[in-house]
Amino acid sequence: MKKRNYILIQPILFAYLPVMTVKNPLDALATLRTQKGLIDLVVTDFHMPYMNGFQLQEQIDKEFQLPVISKYYYI
Helix, strand or coil, X not given: CCHHHHHHHHHHHHHHCCCCCXXXXXXXXXXXXXXXXXXXXXXXXXXXXXXXXXXXXHHHHHHCCCCEEEECCCC
16 A cells, blocks of 8 residues: 555544554465454555455455455545
């Protein structure tokens, strides 16, 4: 997630939920695997290194069946 977008969403998320951040989709999948059952929602960007938001969502659907919120626009 771009830093400016993270700065905008951070206060909203941290006010109500415990939040975990990762650097890229591969780290996200690794974290989901090691924290299986402890994560309830994934919020992600669409434009990322290694795979895009659709590819990440497909992998999450396949392995974890978690809800995913993807951001497709720039602020």
